[in-house]
Structures are given as structure tokens and as C-alpha cells.
Amino acid sequence: MDELPVVWENRVRFEETDMQGVVFYGNYVTFQDEASSAYFRAIDYSYGAIAEAGWDIHVVNVDLDYRGQATFEDELVHGFRVATIGESSMTSEYAAWRPADDELLAEGTVTHVAVDGETGDPTRVPDEFREAVIDFQERPPEQA
Amino acid sequence: MDELPVVWENRVRFEETDMQGVVFYGNYVTFQDEASSAYFRAIDYSYGAIAEAGWDIHVVNVDLDYRGQATFEDELVHGFRVATIGESSMTSEYAAWRPADDELLAEGTVTHVAVDGETGDPTRVPDEFREAVIDFQERPPEQA
Amino acid sequence: MDELPVVWENRVRFEETDMQGVVFYGNYVTFQDEASSAYFRAIDYSYGAIAEAGWDIHVVNVDLDYRGQATFEDELVHGFRVATIGESSMTSEYAAWRPADDELLAEGTVTHVAVDGETGDPTRVPDEFREAVIDFQERPPEQA
């Protein structure tokens, strides 16, 4: 997780806890989604810019390993980087941890597909987006 | 609550509980919203029919009293009736309870405003909707 | 809303939007709950301190007026102040707005009851808490 740029931070909400006293595991998908959006803002190609450029993004896979537990008011940080980009799909690495005790909470991948904003059909990830990713990341994504 | 027609039922989800071991109180707003949608289906004027008829519905007030607590796997029922209809707004009564021990969990009101589907401006609640409400309810709504 | 101390800020999550393209109204209850917790941290009597002191807090009423709409990535601020404190209950004022265009989104009240951490029975709001509220707020709460 040390290699992932930190792109998003949050404090655990009361609503996010469950009767086991910890963050309900499904909420890490929401956290990963916000980390993804924050990454897009960080590379200066936000969700709004995606819409303006006439494409959209769909999630086709989420794969998360749960490593630890967080509770109400814990301060969490979230890392995210694009690991591979193919013609129309890209897979990113994600991790959530708690700096207070350096505990890893969840890590895994999310795979997005670029679709045409009108038809919804898969479309090539635009070169401007690829360049923004390369400019931002220390390690460039692999070509899939 | 005995006077309210039962329009929706659910079993409490694990995700809906919080670290106090009970349903997070904000979830009753979602329950009330589903009771509202179920009421619209029950009077045969569903959300889809609203859109087709060119109007839409916005919530302008929610007022809920919390009377009891429910936990994971509890089976709940929800009552709903339109209490008053004015020109463009209507206020409905809502209650949630648990039949297993007849405990009242939450009760209150929600106020909707009819808006034009295009402009978003308040518009008269259509007569067809008013008639559907009167046909369904034992007690007709008051005119506001 | 100008009179309410700002205690919490957030950026609207994609998950918080609904098919009307705006924040689902039920989420403002979660926002109000986080504003409440942030207020408790601000007066240096956080939820953890409440538990340590042997009491707990239950919400008995929420009353929210919806004034405007927010969408994905909007930056919101939330004001909160305790308006009245009685023996075991207290009612607080809440408002959410968007500084970018100074639009008010939601405002209303939440009523909490102090309960004994063991028995769950209503208990007197501790004097330490009352003093912390008075120290923090420009306008002291009314006695109910």
C-alpha cells in the first residue's frame, strides 16, 4: 500500500458502522468509489470532464480483501493508482488504512470500462486520459 | 397507527444496523420513502405513471418521531396515507411498527410538492391522482 | 443559518446521489448526524467521552425542511447549535448549505434524549456537558 498515492481521506460516520461495532464491509466499495473520483480530480480529469468529453465509466469488477476493522470517528486514508489500461478497460489498485496505528483495512482492485456517453457501448479510453494518468503516477500503468 | 393502511413490509438488513445494535434512525427516512412509493403503486398511480403524466415529486419536509428500536432480521410493516392535499403540495402520515410485539418504531409526516417534469416549478397535483387517493383510502384526505 | 457555527464539511459522494441526479433527501439525516458528532468533538465532549461518562444519546425526533438540491462533488458545510436543553432532552438547530453559490439545502432540528448507558432510561444531561455547550456557543441554549 506504500506505493499507492493517497487521494482521499475520511472520518468514519456513525451510519457506516454496523451491529458488530465496525464499518460495514460494503462501505469500502463506496470508499473505493470516492477514492477513484478523487484520483480523477487529482489527475485533472474529473468525472465532469469525462462527461464533457462524451464518455462515461462503468464498473465491471470489484475485488476487495478485508484485512482489518475500523470504527466510528476513525480517520482513514485511501490510496489509488491505475495499474493497467487496455483498449476500453482499466484496472486500478486500491487500499484503505488507518494512519493512527498504520493498520491496513482493505485492499484490492476495481475495473472500469469506458463507454460511449450516448450509446453505452465500450469505447477507447481517450489519449488525454492516458496521458493524465502517466503524468500523475510515478509508475506508469501497464498496457493490457 | 391502526388507521394507516399497511403498504410496505421489510426485514431489517445487517447493513441498516449501527454500533448501538439497532436500525440507524436515518434509515427510517428510506423506509418512509419506500412506503410512499408502495402507496403510489397501491393506488395504481406509481412513480412511473407520475413521470409519464409529465410531473415529478419533491420532498420538502420530513418530520419523524422515534418511538422504539428494531434490530437485524426484525420484520417490520409500514403504514401510509395522504392526510391533506393542497394545490401543489400534500402531506402524508407514516408509521413503522413490528407486528411480532406490536411495537411502534417511528411515526411522522412527509410533505411532497408536485413539480412540472420540465421546469421543476410547482404545479397542481393532477385530478387523476386526487381521485386515486380518494378511491383507495377509507378516510379521504383533507383539502389544505 | 448564518448564526449556526460551521462544524462539519463534506463533498457529495456519488453513492449519495439518486436517479433524480441530486443528493437523496434521506442522506441529510446522516449529514445532520455527522454535524452533531462534529459539534460534540468541537465542544470537547465527543461521543467517546459520553460513553466514558456512562450515558448515551438517542434521537427522538428529526424535522428537516428541504430548501435546495446538491449534486455529486458539491462541497457542503453544516451548521449546528444546541437550542434548548431540558432535564434529559435537548433540541438542536441544523442547516446544510453550499458556499459556492450560498444556497441553503436543508435546515431543521434534531432532538436527543440522554439515557443511562446501562439501563437505557432517560437521565439528566450532565452539567459538564451543559457547561461545554455554554462555553462553545455565542448564544447559550434556552432552558426547556
Place this chain on the structure above:
Amino acid sequence: MDELPVVWENRVRFEETDMQGVVFYGNYVTFQDEASSAYFRAIDYSYGAIAEAGWDIHVVNVDLDYRGQATFEDELVHGFRVATIGESSMTSEYAAWRPADDELLAEGTVTHVAVDGETGDPTRVPDEFREAVIDFQERPPEQA
């Protein structure tokens, strides 16, 4: 998905949609969690029985492929079966689809670990649970 026993059904809530007009993909984790709980009830070894028998369940991995999209008021069904059981972990297959047009929406796996209710340490999945799974499923789980 035809081989998975249907254990849970739901109607999509308005709150579960997002600004793309479809169910936010993170909600399928909640659906899978409810399918899991429904499976436990179906084999007559519910979450309550797990707690009584002194163990608890933690999710250690979720892996979901998104195949289609659902929207407000769609009626969905959810299949679930335990695919493999090891000493303390078990992996289950999950799928969600919409019978109205027979469209597959999501499918994947969830991996649970049995932990001691007191210590939280991994513990052997009890034989009573294993037998309940074998009695319920047409195809018995593999031994991992």
C-alpha cells in the same frame, strides 16, 4: 446462475439508485450480504444461531462481476450456495438477476471466516453448520 438456489428477493429502492439512473454498484454487496443471511435462515442455522453457538462470521473477500443494470422498482432475485468449506473459511457463489427479462446483473463470490465469538480468532466451522449446508444444497460444497 441457474444452479444457485434462490434465497432472497427484493424490489429496488429509490435510495439505491444513483445519478446514472441505475442501482449503485456498491449496493450489490449489501444484496449479497442479505442473500447470505437468507441462506443461513434457509438452512436453519441463522445469524442468531451462530451467535448462540459462540462463533461469529467475518467477511475476508468480496469479488463481484457486474453484468447488467437494474433500476427503481425492478424486482430482483438472488441465488447463493456455499461452494467450498475449509477448516475455518468458506467461499460462496452469489448471483443477482431480474426475472422479468432474465438479465444477469451481478455474480461473484464472498469468502467468510469463522471466528471465536469471544477472542475473534479463526475457529473451525462447526460440524452442525457443515451438515446443515449439505442437507440444503443439491451439490455439496467442496472441501478446501
